[in-house]
Amino acid sequence: MTPLDRPSAAEVAAAVRSGERSARSFIEESLTQIGRDEATLHCFNEITAEQALARAEEIDAAVAKGEDPGPLAGVPIALKDNLCTRGIATTCSSKILEGWLPPYDATVVQRLHQAGAISVGKTNLDEFAMGSSTENSAFGPSRNPWDTGRVPGGSSGGSAAAVAAGYVPLSLGSDTGGSIRQPAAFCGTVGLKPTYGLVSRFGLIAFASSLDQIGPFANTVADAALMLESIAGHDPRDSTSLPTQPSAYLAALGEGVEGLRVGVISDFLTDADATIEVAVRGAAEALCAGGATVEEVAIPELMNALAAYYLIAPAEASSNLSRYDGVRYGLRVDAPDVAKMNAATRQAGFGPEVKRRIMLGTYVLSAGYYDAYYAQAQRVRTLVAEAFNRAYAQFDVLIGPTTPTVAFPFGAKVDDPLAMYLSDLYTIPSNLAGHPAVSVPFALGEGAMPIGVQLLGPALGESVMLRAAQVVEAAQATGVRGPVAMSEGSAR
Amino acid sequence: MTEIAPGWELTVGLEVHCELQSATKLFCGCANAFGQTPNTNVCPVCLGLPGSLPVLNRTAVEFAMRIGLALNCHVEPSIFHRKNYFYPDMPKDYQVSQYDEPINLDGYIELPSGTRVGIERAHLEEDTGKTSHMGGGGRIHDADYSLVDYNRAGVPLVEIVSRPDITSPEDARAYVSELRSILVATGASDGRMEEGSLRVDANVSVRRSGTTELGTRCEVKNMNSLRSLGRAIEYEAARQIELLEDGGRVVQETRHWNENTGTTSSMRSKEEAFDYRYFPEPDLVSIAPSAEWVTAVREALPPMPSERRGKLLAAVRSASPDVDEHAIADQIVTVVDLGIDALVVAAIAAGADGRLALARGANEAASRPEDARALKVESFVELLHLESSGKLSATQAKSVLAAILESGATPAEAIAKLGFEGVDDAALAVIVDGIIGANPQEWQRFVEGDEKVAQFLLGQVMKQTKGQANGRVVAELLALRKGA
Amino acid sequence: MTAEFTPEEVRYVAALARLALTEEEVASYATQLTSVLGHIDTIRALDLEGVAPTSHAFALENVFREDEVIEGLDRDEVLAQAPAAEDGRFRVPSILGEAP
Numbered sequence A: 001m002t003p004l005d006r007p008s009a010a011e012v013a014a015a016v017r018s019g020e021r022s023a024r025s026f027i028e029e030s031l032t033q034i035g036r037d038e039a040t041l042h043c044f045n046e047i048t049a050e051q052a053l054a055r056a057e058e059i060d061a062a063v064a065k066g067e068d069p070g071p072l073a074g075v076p077i078a079l080k081d082n083l084c085t086r087g088i089a090t091t092c093s094s095k096i097l098e099g100w101l102p103p104y105d106a107t108v109v110q111r112l113h114q115a116g117a118i119s120v121g122k123t124n125l126d127e128f129a130m131g132s133s134t135e136n137s138a139f140g141p142s143r144n145p146w147d148t149g150r151v152p153g154g155s156s157g158g159s160a161a162a163v164a165a166g167y168v169p170l171s172l173g174s175d176t177g178g179s180i181r182q183p184a185a186f187c188g189t190v191g192l193k194p195t196y197g198l199v200s201r202f203g204l205i206a207f208a209s210s211l212d213q214i215g216p217f218a219n220t221v222a223d224a225a226l227m228l229e230s231i232a233g234h235d236p237r238d239s240t241s242l243p244t245q246p247s248a249y250l251a252a253l254g255e256g257v258e259g260l261r262v263g264v265i266s267d268f269l270t271d272a273d274a275t276i277e278v279a280v281r282g283a284a285e286a287l288c289a290g291g292a293t294v295e296e297v298a299i300p301e302l303m304n305a306l307a308a309y310y311l312i313a314p315a316e317a318s319s320n321l322s323r324y325d326g327v328r329y330g331l332r333v334d335a336p337d338v339a340k341m342n343a344a345t346r347q348a349g350f351g352p353e354v355k356r357r358i359m360l361g362t363y364v365l366s367a368g369y370y371d372a373y374y375a376q377a378q379r380v381r382t383l384v385a386e387a388f389n390r391a392y393a394q395f396d397v398l399i400g401p402t403t404p405t406v407a408f409p410f411g412a413k414v415d416d417p418l419a420m421y422l423s424d425l426y427t428i429p430s431n432l433a434g435h436p437a438v439s440v441p442f443a444l445g446e447g448a449m450p451i452g453v454q455l456l457g458p459a460l461g462e463s464v465m466l467r468a469a470q471v472v473e474a475a476q477a478t479g480v481r482g483p484v485a486m487s488e489g490s491a492r
Numbered sequence B: 001m002t003e004i005a006p007g008w009e010l011t012v013g014l015e016v017h018c019e020l021q022s023a024t025k026l027f028c029g030c031a032n033a034f035g036q037t038p039n040t041n042v043c044p045v046c047l048g049l050p051g052s053l054p055v056l057n058r059t060a061v062e063f064a065m066r067i068g069l070a071l072n073c074h075v076e077p078s079i080f081h082r083k084n085y086f087y088p089d090m091p092k093d094y095q096v097s098q099y100d101e102p103i104n105l106d107g108y109i110e111l112p113s114g115t116r117v118g119i120e121r122a123h124l125e126e127d128t129g130k131t132s133h134m135g136g137g138g139r140i141h142d143a144d145y146s147l148v149d150y151n152r153a154g155v156p157l158v159e160i161v162s163r164p165d166i167t168s169p170e171d172a173r174a175y176v177s178e179l180r181s182i183l184v185a186t187g188a189s190d191g192r193m194e195e196g197s198l199r200v201d202a203n204v205s206v207r208r209s210g211t212t213e214l215g216t217r218c219e220v221k222n223m224n225s226l227r228s229l230g231r232a233i234e235y236e237a238a239r240q241i242e243l244l245e246d247g248g249r250v251v252q253e254t255r256h257w258n259e260n261t262g263t264t265s266s267m268r269s270k271e272e273a274f275d276y277r278y279f280p281e282p283d284l285v286s287i288a289p290s291a292e293w294v295t296a297v298r299e300a301l302p303p304m305p306s307e308r309r310g311k312l313l314a315a316v317r318s319a320s321p322d323v324d325e326h327a328i329a330d331q332i333v334t335v336v337d338l339g340i341d342a343l344v345v346a347a348i349a350a351g352a353d354g355r356l357a358l359a360r361g362a363n364e365a366a367s368r369p370e371d372a373r374a375l376k377v378e379s380f381v382e383l384l385h386l387e388s389s390g391k392l393s394a395t396q397a398k399s400v401l402a403a404i405l406e407s408g409a410t411p412a413e414a415i416a417k418l419g420f421e422g423v424d425d426a427a428l429a430v431i432v433d434g435i436i437g438a439n440p441q442e443w444q445r446f447v448e449g450d451e452k453v454a455q456f457l458l459g460q461v462m463k464q465t466k467g468q469a470n471g472r473v474v475a476e477l478l479a480l481r482k483g484a
Numbered sequence C: 001m002t003a004e005f006t007p008e009e010v011r012y013v014a015a016l017a018r019l020a021l022t023e024e025e026v027a028s029y030a031t032q033l034t035s036v037l038g039h040i041d042t043i044r045a046l047d048l049e050g051v052a053p054t055s056h057a058f059a060l061e062n063v064f065r066e067d068e069v070i071e072g073l074d075r076d077e078v079l080a081q082a083p084a085a086e087d088g089r090f091r092v093p094s095i096l097g098e099a100p
């Protein structure tokens, strides 16, 4: 298979803004690609071709009038189906929201629209973003374009696969415990989780509110930086939105890593596949070659993060998902009284993983368990953040694997929740601390599947982190860079 | 301690939910308005639509601080929690409320009787929507189905939790009445119990006299007037005493006051378990009012009712030193409650009769409190002088006061319009002589000292003057003719 | 100490969470959640006395909105999404218990 040659988002926008090519032509190309592969890949819950073409014409008209339609003019994008889009079904891949039409747009959707980007559809995910494979989608899983017998990762699997398959150069996902970075690693794309509060959560359907953060998928670090610039920045509609303006992430790229202090998180290497450890060391060497000082660092506190996460996230989720009760929107299963109606609706509307997490979260918050579990998890969260901060006193950027393994085959972990949860081992600590992290495809591993290397930065350290990510990207193995042509059935 | 029944003492703690009069809801920009078309003041936030997020209303926080400071609480750094339970009037199926770190802690209220009731906390939370039960006479248990209106969902509330310092139904009523006056004085609430902007729940328990350990309490809900609060507490105390005297146990539960039957009944639905699973609301950040903000709010607070009652009493006492304080206590409370105390105090300072100013304030002015608050002090003083000097009868003075409150006229204009200038003293003397001549027997009895017949003679004069004669002048004329 | 999620607890929690689980689910959740709790239990054993809990990644304070009315949603659009509506309101089956 040869990698498909597709222009970057920056190139699309430049061509559209200069009038060299029409936005419509890019959208048509995107829709053609989707038409060819979507029956196999199932990246989308809904494709909004008509709206996309209409919007493309608006942008082309603006260009013709000499107006600037924005830094992402005409760039086809895909939106994870847990981002509210006015008048367009937003399902969270759950039966409980089937048919719901949000009466408003998420802040990120508004901002991307203003920047000239054009959404071609809503991408598949694990139901309510709970999962690491998209196998929990009520509408069937998405497939990994590198090997359709394997999962694309999750929960933002549809968004990752849509970029990897060359449908769109950019997409949005959300990351609560690794839901952008893990599928990015599995699909060989760049996936960025920004600092908590840098991107508004208004209109993101909540999974775990204190951990959720929206971020981009892209083929390149530069494109991810470009998209981040359009969506970052204070939003008065989100109380947890940081009172900061985004930096010029793109402009800072290319400055290299000369003099940067990089720490390799040794705790992340012990359980990872051997090929993955090799990849991380290779990436560290690339940084060293670029003039950074590289050292191993042990941060054992991070290894308690997973347990804390599987208390905090389900607890918040159990509360966030209470509103799906059959009263105001979405599914209702009739019953003689309201309590029975609630219970029948939720029983029918939620899939097994969502119910499992609601059960776990309800349990750990219930009387008698709060202190032993939830409060204890919050203390571990403090320890994780403090440990990171100590590390960041010594290092500018940390590096490690994104995942312990490459993309696994369908069905491998779906019946063993704990095994599935362990695939988020290296991504979860950044969510607990609220720090940014990015996964960059670096090498090929087992089954010639892509391996992602993760770069982690301190709060609002995106600029430096992305600079390092770009240096790693420049050293990546040939053949690991997407978009890829889809491979049928087995490994390439 | 007073007993509620022989051998039994009562303990009551009250939880009062007070709707704040902010322009918008607690976490969204929807209008906070009573009595609108259902589901017209709603948005993604207060409907709990997926993806929506709350943003705290600064004015609601300031109102909560006003209330806390007026209740002598400390304003503390605070956070919101989620209180999780399913109910169709709650759009998110959790209530955003304050739990173990509330904005106001540890205050008290001084009742007019001098009793002090502790305030444990006064915290911010959001209101729920409104359910209407259709069929089955509108009662919840018999209804076929229910309809939900979310206009009220998300309206800011301050919940004021008293300490269990209340030991009689009378004190419970006095507490709520005083609290209501304070809330109105802060400007944070309209204090309307009948519209539900003030809602009272009572935690009631009883114990054997002389024992110290509190009995098991029941929470009684759904009292919508001060009168029903008193009745509900009396009933509930009697129910618990009877239960205990029969060797039974009080079960801690929530009970519903039924106004029609005058009884409380259990609200528990058998299989329902409640475990609120409180945890810190991740979508909201902490409130940490600066010392400057707290000071500014404290300094901007108007004088509270107790202070104003003290001032008013002092004013009346200075003008009428021999006044019976016990007899005017209710008038003092009413005048302050209605905010007419400033008018009365100013009138007394300008030389009006203290007793008279208070009486006219508590009665005639009280029937039009809004107009009374806007009345010019000079007009009120002039009217009081006309009455106390005998130029107007009491009846006339009341009519003139009513007229000037209604029309905004001056006393002179109102007197002219009402025709009270017609009966001068000379004309009155002629009328009095006529009445004496026409009723010789009654006159004879009056001269012999039968004071009761004076009322008859006065009535005759009034009849002839169509009520416009000044009673005091008539009495003087009769006395003059009797030769006293 | 290993935590066990018993079937009784599963039923109690399902009632709190308003999930009409099947008996099969009760059994499988009891097993699966016991296994998950087994992992989570590692942190119950940690001595974290004196460590302050973190509920928010960053300790923001005093984020307010001014008290100004913003136009809300159109009622017909809102009610069009409702599973059942009547007379401008959301319709629900009978409510057996009063609000706590």
Ligand SMILES: [Mg+2]
Pocket: B097, B125, B159
């Ligand atoms: Mg409350």
Ligand SMILES: [Zn+2]
Pocket: B025, B028, B029, B030, B041, B042, B043, B044, B045, B046, B047, B154, C072
């Ligand atoms: Zn609203």
